[in-house]
Structure formats: structure tokens, C-alpha cells
Amino acid sequence: MDVKDYYQALGVAETATADEIKRAYKKLARKHHPDVNKEPGAEARFKDIGEAYEVLQDDKKRAAYDRARQRAASGQGFEPEDGGGFEGFDFGSATAGGDYSDFFEQLFGGRMRGAGGRPRSPRDTRGQDQNVVLEIDLEEALAGAQRKITLRVPALDAQGHVELKERTLDINIPKGVREGQHLRLSGQGAPGHGSGPPGDLYLEIKLRPHARYRVDGRDLYFDLPLAPWELALGAKVTAAVPGGASIELTVPPGSTAGRKLRIKSKGLPTDPPGDLYAVLTLVLPPVEGDAAQQAYQAFQAAFPEWSPRAPRG
């Protein structure tokens, strides 16, 4: 196992002061928090930052870590020779999360598992509610769907140990469901303590991005590619709409790229239904071959006084 570079994770020098480390952590935590940062890998990065700070902000842990780095740099394994030296570490969490990397656990001892974790629950309390994100495709939102989902949820076994249990549920996705809605399943959350009832399970709907349609609330948007003459002179164009049908759209003469044509009630089948918008998009024919060249030159010659860069009144 390689030594994790906590200094690099926080972007600080090995000689950084406690203040510099704290400042760096706070800034990076804000920047990479998964609710703020939507890039893939943000959550993993956020955990790395938290773990680095957990170690570097504490003198003892930082010292132990620095020694481990030195040992690794001199070709030895990074684990401490005597296997001890872990006493006196306080594992109250300076940061959020609580999941630590294998490297951290190797260095600071397996004690981290569950440390600072669940306080003893009072007897007969209700189990915790749980939340699971359910990703669906636009097609499933439009037509409704039956989904089988398998959940891996923590549960207590007969000895009171936490284990991950698999459970399969049949879910009916209603037609017109929207991003952000939740399905509450009574009693499917974490088991209660003692004779307390289990909590509920919430499924939160998220829509996967679609290749053709962009969703905004109840409305859908798609690009309608058009030739320059279709925009300028107008045209009747056939376009596919959600659900597999086609419709004929009338592009008014003198249209500009970016203009939206509204197709009422063809968006999400909600109540009231959303609309579908065709976003007019200009596509230029390719300049391949003599005929195309000449056509473009003739086009240019037809507008001798006009410049796209002239100030418009």
C-alpha cells in the first residue's frame, strides 16, 4: 500500500503551520463539497480532504504520519515497528464523514471502525428513516414504469451486529413523475431498537440526462437543426416528439437561430402538462467541392452592402 500524500491533498507544504492547514482545509471543503460541486469524483475528493485534515490538524497524528512518510521514503514499510504507539489518539471527528481509507486504518489502527459512531440508543426507539436516490430515464417518467430495485440496507442481526441485508422491492413509477419527488415506503427504513418500529424508506427521483431532450421542470427542450434557407425563408419540418410520434412544425420566415417554437402540452404528462420547445439551430452546408464554393460566393455577392459586424440600429 502506498503512503497517501495528505499534504498534497490539502495543497500545503510539509512545513505548513496549523493555521495554514486549517485555512486550506476550509477552502477546499467548501469547494469540493458534493452538494456544491457537481463534478464526478467530488465526493471521493471531499473524503480525501477530510481525512487529510483529520490527520494534519492534530499534532500527534501529524507527527505519526510524518514518521510513517520518512520510513516509507527510506524504503521500509510505513507501519510503525513496534506496532504500538496508538494510545492517546483521540478520534472524535474534526471533520465530517467517518469513512476512512485503508491507509488511514493501517496507520492509526482498526479502532477507527465505528469509533465516535453511534451512541447507545435508548430502548424501543423508532428506526432511522433512510433515503435512496432512484435514477430513472425520461422514457420511464413519460410513460410510467415498473421497476424492481434491490436495496442494500444496514440491519441488525440476531446478535445485534450491523450487517448489510439485500431486499428487492417492486416499485410503480407513475406517469409524469418529476425530478425531486419522493416515494415514501412505510416501515422499510432501518429497524427499530428494542420494540420500536422501523423507520421509513424514501426514494428520491432523479432523471438521467437524455440524449435528445433537456428537462426543465415540466417542460422539455430539443434542438431542431435547420438549413440557412429554412430559417430565412421559412419551412415545414417534421420532428420526432417524446413518445415516438412525429409532428410537423412550421418555421416562420425570418427566424433566427436560438428562437424557440412552443409545442403546447407535449412536455411531461403532468397535471397540468408541460410544453415541448424546439430550439431552432443553424447548420451550414459543408464547403466541399467547387459547386459548394461557388454557391457560397454567390450568396456573399447577393449582399454587397451588408456586414454582420455593422452596428444594428
Place this chain on the structure above:
Amino acid sequence: MIETQWIDDRAELTLIDLCQACGLEAEQITVWVVEGMLEPAGAGPDEWRFDSRSLARVRVAQRLVRDLQIDPPGVALALELLDEIAALRAEVRRLGG
């Protein structure tokens, strides 16, 4: 037969539902209502009814408090800015960007 209930735009979750769903105390959620970050239907805590969007907002707020130690006015501002960013991103997508 599992009892299911769709939580959508209609405001149906009580304060207790919300507390249980997120593992928070009523006090914390009440503070956020006072900040105007959550806008339940109903006159007082006993009558408050929250919609689906509130449930998602509370979860985000909870994580921001836990991970970034933001105070209630800060959390309210953060959520509003995140909403604005999401709206801008949606606008960019609509324009074909």
C-alpha cells in the same frame, strides 16, 4: 403489501415526518423556517406541511451544516445560490450549450 405514498408538490409531510426523515430535531428545522429557507403551508409548527422539495432542501442543508459548519442564515443563502446556479445551468442546456 408495502404501504407507499408519493410525496410531490402537494405539501403533506408534517414537522415530525421531516425530523424523522432526516434525523434532525424540530428546533433545527424551525430555525430554517424562520430564515425563510423552508416555506411550509400552515400556521404553526403543529400545522406545518412540507412538500417534496423541502425534504430535499433539508437534506442538503443538513450536510452543509455538518460538513461546513455554516450557520442558519448562511445555509439559507447557500441554498438560494445553489438554486440560482442550477437554474442558470438549465438555461445554458436549453440554449443548446
